[in-house]
Amino acid sequence: MFKIVHAQFLAPGIKRFVIQAPRIARKQQPGQFVILRIYEEGERIPVTIENSDPEKGTINIVVQSAGKTTTLLNTLETGDSILDVVGPLGKPSDIRNYGTVVVVGGGVGTAMAYPTAVALKRAGNRVISIVGARNKELVILEREMREVSDALLITTDDGSYADKGFVTDKLRQLIDNGVRIDLVVAVGPIVMMKAVSELTRKEKIHTVVSLNPIMIDGTGMCGGCRVLIDGKSEFACVDGPEFDGHKVNFEVLVQRNGMYRTAEQQSMEEFKRLQKAEAEEGEVCAATSGARQGEQR
Amino acid sequence: MSPTASKSKNPLSPKERIKVPRQLMPEQPAEVRAHNFEEVNLGYSPELAQQEALRCLECAKPTCTDNCPVGIDVKEFVQRIVIGDFLGAAAKIREANVLPAITGRVCPQEDQCEGKCLLSKKVKPLGIGYLERFVADYQQRMGTHIVPTVEPTGKKVAIVGSGPSGLTVAGDLIQKGHKVRVFEALHEIGGVLVYGIPEFRLPKQIVREQIDYMREMGVEFETDVVVGRTVTIDELLEQEGYDAVFIGTGAGLPQFMNIPGEHLNGVYSANEFLTRINLMKAYKFPEYDEPMLDLHGKDVAVIGGGNTALDAIRSALRLGARKAYVLYRRSEAEMPARAEEVHHAREEGIDFQMLTAPVEFLSDGKGWLTTARCVRMELGEPDASGRRRPVPMQGSEFELPLSVAVIAIGTTANPIVQSTTLGLGTNKRGYIQASEETQRTTRKGVFAGGDIVTGAATVILAMGAGRRAANSMHQYLTTGEW
Numbered sequence: 118m119f120k121i122v123h124a125q126f127l128a129p130g131i132k133r134f135v136i137q138a139p140r141i142a143r144k145q146q147p148g149q150f151v152i153l154r155i156y157e158e159g160e161r162i163p164v165t166i167e168n169s170d171p172e173k174g175t176i177n178i179v180v181q182s183a184g185k186t187t188t189l190l191n192t193l194e195t196g197d198s199i200l201d202v203v204g205p206l207g208k209p210s211d212i213r214n215y216g217t218v219v220v221v222g223g224g225v226g227t228a229m230a231y232p233t234a235v236a237l238k239r240a241g242n243r244v245i246s247i248v249g250a251r252n253k254e255l256v257i258l259e260r261e262m263r264e265v266s267d268a269l270l271i272t273t274d275d276g277s278y279a280d281k282g283f284v285t286d287k288l289r290q291l292i293d294n295g296v297r298i299d300l301v302v303a304v305g306p307i308v309m310m311k312a313v314s315e316l317t318r319k320e321k322i323h324t325v326v327s328l329n330p331i332m333i334d335g336t337g338m339c340g341g342c343r344v345l346i347d348g349k350s351e352f353a354c355v356d357g358p359e360f361d362g363h364k365v366n367f368e369v370l371v372q373r374n375g376m377y378r379t380a381e382q383q384s385m386e387e388f389k390r391l392q393k394a395e396a397e398e399g400e401v402c403a404a405t406s407g408a409r410q411g412e413q414r
Numbered sequence: 415m416s417p418t419a420s421k422s423k424n425p426l427s428p429k430e431r432i433k434v435p436r437q438l439m440p441e442q443p444a445e446v447r448a449h450n451f452e453e454v455n456l457g458y459s460p461e462l463a464q465q466e467a468l469r470c471l472e473c474a475k476p477t478c479t480d481n482c483p484v485g486i487d488v489k490e491f492v493q494r495i496v497i498g499d500f501l502g503a504a505a506k507i508r509e510a511n512v513l514p515a516i517t518g519r520v521c522p523q524e525d526q527c528e529g530k531c532l533l534s535k536k537v538k539p540l541g542i543g544y545l546e547r548f549v550a551d552y553q554q555r556m557g558t559h560i561v562p563t564v565e566p567t568g569k570k571v572a573i574v575g576s577g578p579s580g581l582t583v584a585g586d587l588i589q590k591g592h593k594v595r596v597f598e599a600l601h602e603i604g605g606v607l608v609y610g611i612p613e614f615r616l617p618k619q620i621v622r623e624q625i626d627y628m629r630e631m632g633v634e635f636e637t638d639v640v641v642g643r644t645v646t647i648d649e650l651l652e653q654e655g656y657d658a659v660f661i662g663t664g665a666g667l668p669q670f671m672n673i674p675g676e677h678l679n680g681v682y683s684a685n686e687f688l689t690r691i692n693l694m695k696a697y698k699f700p701e702y703d704e705p706m707l708d709l710h711g712k713d714v715a716v717i718g719g720g721n722t723a724l725d726a727i728r729s730a731l732r733l734g735a736r737k738a739y740v741l742y743r744r745s746e747a748e749m750p751a752r753a754e755e756v757h758h759a760r761e762e763g764i765d766f767q768m769l770t771a772p773v774e775f776l777s778d779g780k781g782w783l784t785t786a787r788c789v790r791m792e793l794g795e796p797d798a799s800g801r802r803r804p805v806p807m808q809g810s811e812f813e814l815p816l817s818v819a820v821i822a823i824g825t826t827a828n829p830i831v832q833s834t835t836l837g838l839g840t841n842k843r844g845y846i847q848a849s850e851e852t853q854r855t856t857r858k859g860v861f862a863g864g865d866i867v868t869g870a871a872t873v874i875l876a877m878g879a880g881r882r883a884a885n886s887m888h889q890y891l892t893t894g895e896w
């Protein structure tokens with residue numbers, strides 16, 4: 118049982134949790150993630166560790182509602198508990214002094230890129246960050262990113278905040294302005310990571326992306342998280358999640374992530390129906406109460 | 415008083431014993447069980463057990479015991495069944511085997527105890543596995559667990575992995591007075607027993623009962639700890655005050671065939687397929703959240719011929735598959751699966767395609783598996799394993815329509831602990847080096863056993879290793895000698 122000591126929305130549908138997990142907090146390194154299971158009937162999902170405090174024994178995660186599990190997770194509040202949290206998993210980011218690094222965060226990917234940006238800065242790099250979001254409300258961690266970056270560029274798809282456009286537009290501008298870039302780190306939606314990788318391939322700039330395939334155990338046991346890298350299968354939970362963006366087969370990743378779409382939609386619809394029933398009847402939603410019951414167990 | 419082996423209590427003469435037929439295991443009818451996840455075998459009644467026990471010849475040199483990896487005194491426990499002392503029988507088994515309800519169900523008896531039973535020279539061997547299971551279940555039903563009280567030694571032991579090897583070490587060392595804590599990466603205790611072997615062969619309730627018993631004896635369990643990542647072996651020894659560590663992390667990593675199309679949707683490793691079903695209970699979706707592809711009316715094949723392959727394909731059948739194939743590249747004689755499982759699978763309607771292997775998976779153009787291109791094989795010269803090597807037959811290619819393919823061709827060593835522990839020796843295949851007698855590794859105070867030392871093997875071999883490890887760990891803990 119892992120206690121949520123603090124929970125707060127950063128943007129609509131995006132919530133940060135501070136979780137008591139002393140063992141994980143002691144060991145976490147940038148780029149690593151946890152796998153969590155909210156309640157007994159729940160599935161295991163991977164979430165990046167945004168930050169940790171070894172002294173207090175806590176880790177932070179930032180979760181965006183995507184389907185049932187993340188939506189349910191985002192109903193939990195300070196004082197609630199999560200049944201299982203295991204980690205830190207995956208290879209840490211390869212932190213070195215590269216020179217100038219551009220860190221690109223798309224949507225909730227900004228939270229996943231943040232610890233890497235901090236570590237890169239600490240290692241002596243010049244860090245230029247590009248944060249992209251669909252609209253103003255969804256720009257997260259602006260203050261934090263600004264603090265660790267030598268420069269921060271923001272784009273929104275609809276232009277409701279900062280510059281209208283995509284993160285790749287900003288990256289293009291940097292390159293066109295003659296900024297020498299030694300490394301690009303891109304974390305976010307698959308389409309974004311693919312677009313960034315295509316751009317930097319032409320420019321011959323080494324690019325690291327953080328892949329998000331479907332996972333179960335996170336220890337290399339199930340093989341479900343296999344991704345195609347340079348034509349070879351690798352397991353994202355142990356060989357990754359970070360890979361050379363120029364070698365990733367993004368089509369296969371998109372295809373495999375769609376494997377359970379029908380079931381996922383069924384789960385989500387059932388969950389929404391229950392939530393609606395709860396709102397209408399004022400009764401405790403069965404699924405949410407399942408998660409809450411976790412605490413007493 | 416429990417009877418001694420010296421004087422037979424069996425009223426039958428040896429000749430009469432041979433005439434008693436082997437008692438059939440009551441089981442769910444094939445057409446019923448093919449659609450549910452309940453246990454196939456229903457277990458002997460006390461009467462059936464006693465009738466079966468009467469068949470034992472009480473050999474002067476019991477070859478059954480010699481062929482049990484943990485040397486269970488079969489003759490003695492069977493005689494206790496003859497006289498109706500079922501609890502005495504259970505006690506006898508437990509001297510050598512802490513998980514009899516499990517081994518009675520999953521040991522490959524035909525290769526071990528029963529394979530060398532003297533009766534098998536003339537008639538069917540004694541149903542040793544069935545009897546072992548019977549007494550273990552009987553004892554459980556009677557609720558007669560004895561929680562031994564022992565003087566604490568003040569020593570602390572960490573066990574990494576909660577499969578049969580780790581559980582055996584835990585059970586043995588707690589009874590010797592050491593403090594024992596088991597660290598498990600997953601959220602459930604039991605290793606392959608809970609994430610691999612399905613409910614219809616080994617009900618999870620049985621595993622849970624064994625674990626509850628260990629808890630009662632004082633064993634502590636900590637789930638959600640991946641040793642090597644969450645905490646290292648060095649930290650356990652140096653910072654957390656453990657005096658010794660046992661590593662029983664199992665063979666974990668699934669192997670793929672590296673043929674085109676393996677990344678298609680619908681192609682699974684057996685580990686993923688079985689983990690979704692057993693650990694995550696995807697067969698109860700949507701009551702449980704973990705999804706599984708809908709197999710109703712689909713054609714499914716498993717590639718491989720071991721227990722894992724059969725567990726996967728029989729699970730697929732129970733999830734509604736229309737056709738369920740086993741594609742195995744050798745012949746039936748070489749199949750490593752338990753004989754009883756092959757028999758049960760056939761009865762349930764699994765289609766065995768021997769001497770067959772896929773060479774490519776084809777898709778519908780949208781990333782979903784539709785077909786396996788296969789070749790037929792013939793057996794050539796023996797290979798390194800001593801089995802005849804399968805060789806593809808020219809011009810034998812054919813296409814098999816499939817929605818789901820499950821690859822069950824074996825596993826390799828999980829490297830997480832080895833790569834994060836200084837001075838821990840491994841062999842070229844990445845398994846941990848450990849002495850065959852003492853299970854000592856190259857690191858002082860660190861022992862290892864089970865599949866992570868031998869490569870994928872059996873439950874009882876993992877338990878045997880656990881027993882040897884516990885003995886030498888006890889010696890190390892009490893003398894400090896390495």
Ligand SMILES: Cc1cc2nc3c(=O)[nH]c(=O)nc-3n(C[C@H](O)[C@H](O)[C@H](O)COP(=O)(O)OP(=O)(O)OC[C@H]3O[C@@H](n4cnc5c(N)ncnc54)[C@H](O)[C@@H]3O)c2cc1C
Pocket residue numbers: 150160161162163164165166178179180181182183184185186187188225228229328329330331332333358374375378381382385
């Ligand atoms: C290494 C890694 C780090 C991640 N970090 C974060 C993070 O910091 N914050 C965040 O909000 N999200 C993160 N994700 C994504 C997150 O795991 C998925 O959004 C979540 O699993 C979706 O579950 P769901 O039930 O809410 O949605 P579903 O409706 O089940 O699925 C929505 C989509 O999420 C993906 N998905 C579903 N199940 C899994 C699973 N078990 N594992 C991985 N992906 C799955 C699928 O592509 C699916 O189409 C990360 C993923 C990985 C692999």
Ligand SMILES: Cc1cc2nc3c(=O)[nH]c(=O)nc-3n(C[C@H](O)[C@H](O)[C@H](O)COP(=O)(O)OP(=O)(O)OC[C@H]3O[C@@H](n4cnc5c(N)ncnc54)[C@H](O)[C@@H]3O)c2cc1C
Pocket residue numbers: 520521522574575576577578579580597598599600604605606607610611639640641642662663664665666688721722723725752828830831863864865866870871872873874876
């Ligand atoms: C599907 C299937 C069916 C089988 N059927 C049979 C059968 O019928 N009869 C038979 O005798 N044998 C059978 N076997 C083989 C048998 O299950 C194994 O040989 C046996 O379980 C090995 O035991 P073990 O203790 O070495 O490890 P495992 O049972 O593999 O357990 C290892 C445990 O360690 C955990 N772990 C791994 N790494 C770490 C880490 N870093 N930190 C913490 N924990 C960790 C794992 O999560 C796991 O729980 C079968 C195997 C499979 C996969």
Ligand code: SF4
Pocket residue numbers: 481482483484485486488511517518521523526527528542543546874
């Ligand atoms: S433990 Fe296995 S091999 Fe030994 S007697 Fe029991 S069933 Fe036979």
Ligand code: SF4
Pocket residue numbers: 469470471472473476477478479488489530531532533540542
């Ligand atoms: S070998 Fe067979 S007949 Fe002989 S003692 Fe063992 S079980 Fe009985």
Ligand code: FES
Pocket residue numbers: 331332333334335336337338339340341342343352353354355
């Ligand atoms: S999640 Fe199972 S191997 Fe990576």
